Each structure stands twice: as C-alpha cells, then as structure tokens.
Amino acid sequence: MPRASTRAVAITGLGAVTALGPDVRALVTGIAEGRCAIGPLTLFSHAGRCRIAAEVPEAVPVPLAAVAPATARRLSRADRFALAAAAEACRDAGLDAALRQQTAIALGATTGGMRETEEAYRRRRAGEDRRFRLGRMLGTPLSTSAAAVSQALGLFGPRVTFSTACSSSALAIAAATDAIRAGRTRLALAIGTDQLCRLTYAGFDALQALDPEPCRPFDGQRRGLSLGEGAAALVLEDADHARARGARIHALVLGHGTATDAYHPTAPHPAGAGAVAALRAALADAGVSPERVDYVNAHGSGTPQNDAVEVGVLRAVFGRRLPRVPVSSTKSQLGHTLGAAGAVEAVVTVRALGDGLLPPTVNLRTPDPAWADLDLVREPGRRVPLAVAVTSSYGFGGHNVTLVLGRAGAV
C-alpha cells in the first residue's frame, strides 16, 4: 500500500554491545579493521558438529542504580545487553530525565532469557534443584528487556516488543519511525537484543544451518551461518525536535518496508518475493529511487540458500547497476545476532554513512561465480562518500524488513 507520509526521522543516539566489544566505538573499530569476532563457543557445552560463535567477550557493565538489587540479580544476559546499549544510546543523544520520561521503546528479540530458563529447567528435570527456580526464569517473556530498560533508564513513553525472528529489531526501528511520523511520540528508543542459548544453538545445528568454520557470506563455498549475540540501540527523534534542541543527528531513517513471504517456516521464498517487496516498499516509502542507493548492508547470513536468493533480490531491484553498488554482510564479522541483527546492522550502516567508510564482507575467499560481477567489499577500510544506504533483515517464517537510511545533511 502506498504511504502518504515520507517524513524523515532523525537518529540522534547510538549504543551497542557486540562480540567486537562493549560499545559503539569498539564496534566501529572492529568493523573498520575487518576483524572477525567469531571464535570458540565457551558459554555452554554443545555436542554437535559446530563449536563456534561470536560471543560478547566480557561482563557488560549495566546502569542499575534505579533497579532494586533483587531485580538486578534476576535480569537475563539479554536484558543486560539491552540495558547497556540503551544507556549508551541515551547518553549519546543527550537525553535528560525530562526527555527520557516521554521516550517510547520499541524492542526486538528472539531468545530473551532462554539461556537462564533452559538451565533452570535442566536442573529441575535432572533433580539438581528440587523445585523450579522461578527467579531464574523471569526473563522468559521477551518483553522483560523493554521493561528493564524502561525502569532502569526512566523511559515511560509507549512500549512494544516484537519477535519476528531475524527481523525483530528491524521491525522495531520501523515501528519507532512510524510512531514519530504519526506524532504519537517525539522520541523513541529502538532496541534489538539477543543472547546465545543452548536451545537455539542446538536447533540451528540440527537444521544443518551452521558452518563449522566462521561463516562466509557470498562465498562460493559457504556452508551456513555463524550464531552471534549482543544488542544495539538507536534513539529515533522527530527531526524538528532534534534540530531545535541542538542534538547531533547521526543519520536519518528515510523509509522502511515490511513484507511477508507466506511461503515456509524457515526457507525463504525461492524468488525472494517478500524480500523484493520489502525493498521496493522501503525505497518507495523513502522517496528514493534505486539509482540513489550507495551501499547495501545485506542480510547476508552465509547460508547457501539465503545468499543466492538475496542476490536475486538485489538484481531484481537494482538491475544492471548492481555491480556498481557496494554490498557487504556484517554477519561475516559479528555472526548472526538474530533478534539484535536489525538494530546492530542499522548502527553499523549509520556509522558507515557518517564516516564514509564501507563495512567489509570478511572471510570471502572466492565469491560464488553467479555473482562474480558484484562489489562485495572484500577489503576493509575503503573510503567512499555515502549518502543513502539500505539494510535488510529476513526472518524465519518469511518476515522481511528493509530500512533506508540517509546521511545527515546529504539528503
């Protein structure tokens, strides 16, 4: 359906906790250096064929002054990631208590507190605990992370939590954009968070979807994805409001599109029908023609199927110009951060626009011959002025979201 409004929404704050480090600076440095953060799986034991993941490396400091100690003890690791990223984004945006009070929250997640819950479940079933420890399972509802962020940081605008698999936080960004465009709020924090857990790791491995080596998006020998974890947060703000208070505008959300494959619970539509529709709808919503796109941050999970379908999608929309549009997959460095991917990759794309620095596709030894003509940014550190970029996330169940982002001052 065509949209009436195409007002751009400002991004005035960024936060991130990823396998590359505890904040946006670490993330951007790691991206620029082309560092691959996929390493040994240490968080739990797994008896399958895959033993690697992109783990958040250290205990993450979180702002818990406003949270009772009993509550803090019961926060899941996913809650903590969300809190840390949200705190950084709010600080970055210069949100004081009054502005935070009115800030809405839109969060995307898939595993939430499952790591803690599965362990409590295991212990009870094995008789190691005589009762279910409910206090360890309180993070099971995914909306807990948004509640934690709200209470810890004093954000009391409208709140929503989405879970659409890999596109969850991209949908959260889209929803936050809509809320601001519709005038329901002037400020919204869009967050994505996810943590590794045995259930998800074992499930993907059983589906033979994991590469035993670090994933190789777009490589001819690619064998699957690598799982990651972390969180990212973006402060979205009405552009006039941002300018009036002198906020630094990192970039603009120019538009977004969501479309559904209605095809299969896990496999993408073979012709990428939903992905094409989402990309086209996003560009239309942004009022941007394909010729104006300077960079594509792909879903690029590294599975044989996804990458092939995705290139088909990009060819369908960008046509003969595609070889001149740099395309890269951040999952080559951070793995697939599932519910956090939309937000993490949006932060990476925002910084790419601002810095004029293309995120690379690492681990790419030999591109699939089907796309030998494409510019997949195999080398880190390439500087190019960028005005407009797209970032796409494709979720299990055929849920596709594309965001169109523009450099502040360039559009």
Next chain:
Amino acid sequence: MSPLGHGVEAFWSGLLAGRRSPDGAVPPFERRSYARSPLGRRIDRTSLLALAAARLALADAGLAAEAVAGDGTGLCLGTALGNLNETASFLDRLFARGAANPLVFPNLVLNAPLAYVTIELGITGPTAMVTEEEASGEAAIAHGVEVVAAGRARLCLAGGADELDATLAAVLGEARLLTRGVPRPLDPAADGPALGEGAGVVVLEPLAAARKRGARIYACVEPHPGFAVPAPVHGWATDAGAVAAGLRPLVRDADAVFAGASGSPPRDTLEAEALKLALAGRPVPVTAVRGTTGDFGAAGALDVAAAALALATGIVPPTLGTGPAPRAGLAVVREAPQRAALRCAVVPGLARGGMCRPLRLEAVG
C-alpha cells in the same frame, strides 16, 4: 477458541450462562478443520489455536479466505509464551540425549503462529508478532488498529494465542502462584489465578469500507499507543494513581470495563485501585473474563471480543468466582448478565513491568 468451545457462539453463550470449564483447556478439535496446507501436520498447538481463531473470524466476518490473500491484508498476533509444549520436549531430548529435533525447532520461534497463519491464508501484507506478557492480546490488536488506521492494509486480522502447558503449571504451582480452588477475579479473598488457554482474533477494517460492503460491525476502535508507569521490572506496579492517570481519558465515558483481573492479588489490586480512581465513583459495570477462561497471556484478545460482543448485544457477561464485596467497591457484574445501554467499553490491557496497552471500543450506528 476458548475453554468454552470453538467459535464466537460457544464463547459468548458460555460466558453469559456462567459456564465453567473444568480444566481451562480448549476442547479437542480436528487439526484438519483449520490447517489445510501441506505443512498442516507440523503446526504446533499455539499456532493452530491462532489459525483456527483466524479462520473462524474470517467466516464470522463473511469473508472467504481466498478474498483476503495478498498484500492488502495484514496480520498482527500476540503471545506471551508461545509454543511451550514443544519447547519443553525439545529441551528434554537435548538434555537427555544431546540431540535436537530439526523438525520441531522451526516451531519454537515466537513468531511461528505468524508464519503459519500467513502461509495458510496467503497473507503477504504488513505483519507483526508482538509479546507483552499479560497484555499480549491487547497489544497485538492495538497494533493492528494502527496498521489499518495508517492505511497500510485494507484488512487486518489481529489477536493472540497462548497454550496450556504442564511445565508452566508445574513452575507456577511450585511457586504457589496458582489458585488452590477456583479463581476469584477482583475478590479480596482471591488466592491466585487458574491457568487457561485459547486464541482470539478480530477482523479489523476501515469503518467506511466495512459499511460499504455491508459487513456486520460489532464495534469500532481508535488507535491508542498505550503508556508505561514505574513498576518493578518483573512485577506489578504499586502506584495505581499513575495507571489511573493513563486510563482516565479512556474510561471517562465508558459504559463497561472488561478487566484483565484473574484472581492474582497484586494484579487485581492494581487494576481495581486504578479503575476506582479513573472511574471517579461512577458505578460502571466491570467484568473479568478470566474468571471463566482462566489466565493466559493472550486472554486479552478474548476480552476485546467480549467487549465487542457486549456493545453489539447490550449485555455484559457475569464474572465467575467473585463474591459480593469486590475490591475497591467496583460494580462487578456477578451472578447474572447485565443489560445496559452500552456505547463504549474499555479493555485496560495492564501487564507487568508497568506496561499498559488499553483499547477503547465504541458501538456503531
């Protein structure tokens, strides 16, 4: 789909008659009645409940399933805990044998109901899966209302589903968080909720379009973004005044309130106090459907259905289990349905962690 039976008629007549479900379970049904795609055999119970409710809603709206396929239709579903049964058995196998079932894993994502319903009905428009604990049903319907109001879809199916599960019952039972008898919503003597399961889906269309096609209109609803108040992250807010401030504009002219009260003391206390303050002494009829259906995250979708039915029929169903002195002196409808001129009904949509996603419905015509 509710513990009272399959479809609107069973739900509404059961509510009015004060029928009590023995176990909070949706009565058995044939999978093939609702799951018709080749994937139908694999659909998990939560998704199946959502799919059944979606098909029933379309039939009730006089819409053929084929007519809604395509990108002009949206779908917004909510669930608090999703597919618990298969998650538990997946983990059992993983921990006992180190083996994971690849056929079950795709069903464990929280958006499995969204995927299956879009596949079965061919919906390719805007879709979303939301999760807001006790307000999951309300939040999904509220999101659907926004989708239609923004012109992003001509039609939107919206609602939620949650299933009964033995592990959940064990977890809550061991923590002594369930009633030992029957749930008593809004009763000071309540000792906890009873668990239930079910799914509720509504069909949302622009009012003008619905009139144009001669649809039977139960009620109309405006978008509302909801609000948040300070609260313990994992618990219920204790400042009823903050909740009342948010609800006051919505209940100012309400003729009925469909409370989420379940017999859980902290939840019921908050809701009762907040409603008392927000209603400012007006003796507005209040009823709590969870006294009948039991408690589950998406039960609010059934509240919305009940509110719409109340507006269409002028009848507020009674609350089961509540004694003669309800909390906060609220005018809880008990013992028999209450007939009234109903122009406006409100579903408060409270959830833990300070979340509130209310819906205000109005009679039409």
